[in-house]
Amino acid sequence: MSDLRDLYQEVILDHNKKPRNFRKLESANHRAEGFNPLCGDRVTVYLVLEGGVVKDVAFEGSGCAISTASASLMTESLKGKTADEAVTLFEGFHALVTGGGSTDEETDRLGKLAAFAGVAAFPVRVKCATLAWHTLRAALDGKADPVSTE
């Protein structure tokens, strides 16, 4: 069970049970939908991006504990960050969950997101952990207003 406890850390279970920023953001000027056809997980990420800074962020969707907690913790860690900082954070997170060998310093920068280190031992769950982040990137790359992924 030790691997399992590493995967399902308390903070992950908590964010799965009570996802933060779980709502539709009417004022969003960036939005993207993510879908994992393998397991049917869906997520929509809403962003209010002003002057290159994430003023507000929220998400909706349905998924497993890993994908839900990942989306929830992502929204918490993004507020006040610039778009570039958000992308850097994603890169650090991606390295962490794919076992890409993060230094302690890099892991420190991830803050609470470091709880996902256990995912690296479960390669098939990497997609769950990164679904919201890939969707975030699509939202950042998308055109501001009108909100659409098409």
Next chain:
Amino acid sequence: MSTIERRTKNIVEKKRGEAAGQPLPATTNDFSVAKIRADFPILGTTVHGRPLVYLDNAASSQKPLAVIDTLRNFYAAEYANIHRGVHYLSELATDAHERARATVQGFLGAAEAREIVFVRGTTEGINLIARSFVRPRLAPGDEILISEMEHHSNIVPWQLLRDETGAVLVVAPIDDAGGLVLEEFEKRLTPRTRFVSIAHVSNALGTVNPARRLVEMAHARGIPIHLDGAQAAPHLPIDVRALGCDFYTFSGHKVFGPTGIGVVYGKAAHLEAMPPYQGGGDMILSVTFEKTTYNRIPHKFEAGTPDIAGAIGLGAALEYIARVGHDAIAAHERDLLVYATEQVAAIPGARLIGTAPGKAAVVSFVLEGVHAHDIGTILDQEGIAIRAGHHCAQPVMHRFGVPATARASFALYNTRDEVDVLARSLRKVAEVFR
């Protein structure tokens, strides 16, 4: 006698001996799950340090030594291309391949071996039927009838035809237990219905459809019908003549045979009248640039070098099933289904998806507050293989308002002890997510 003469004599004698071998081996009548487990080497392995508990049989089943050894022996001692029969090995391989066809014929109760077409699997089988039999019959506004419980492979080929021809795809609904609503099915058999294609057994729910009645309803209106037997073949005795269906399909890998091989049964009159599915070698009698004469059935539908070893391995798998006996398998699986249903239903927060009265040994369920994927990962750590997801039947998931289910599906080699391991581990899942 020269060597060649001796070899020819051997082959002829072998052929004579085995032409009569078409009836499948007699049941041994002493079902012992311990003995059966010894036939499947993989069941003795461990996963994450725990004994493997393989409960993903509806996705694919494990292989007995009878199949593994047959494949090995074929490649080691008998392999050559088939239907190129001037040399010894080719005759041997052709003979083994056609014997496998006769074994499939016996397994399905078909009238003739030429009604058995080898394909890659059920999916290719349905595509063959859609392309060669159904498409030429479709005009805009014509209808194809399927059900709400179908696997994607019995939905998408018909959507492709619909989009090409302007035909309409009509869906018969299922009830809250996961059973087909027969009156609704019958209502949807209209003067425009050109074809019916229905699962014999549902992969996501385990529901066993009343196949014979469905065939009768369709035939009463002169409508041909296909039964998708991918999930039925491992569990039920099948008799296509008693069922009366026009077409029947199944996959080798779900009946303890190799991957890459499957079967289309079609009534000879249909197969004769149908255009080929694919063109190439082996499906022709003569070719000039002006005109090609097609081979007889079933070869007309088997273009190119087929999966020779796959067909022979499938024959070995069906002989294995026959030796164990379909009745013994059904009784054992019924016991597992009843026990597993009780055990899973007793887990706090568990809801069973698919509770029709007639079911194959499939237990699909959700746990309140826990996604199926998380169940799958935690069970995997306990050595248990189940399927977590939409089971290639997304409309079924929509019907029950769930994104995914966890599915434990059983085979002849599973045990009550394994059900206990499953139940114990599901309580651990509930603990992690308490």
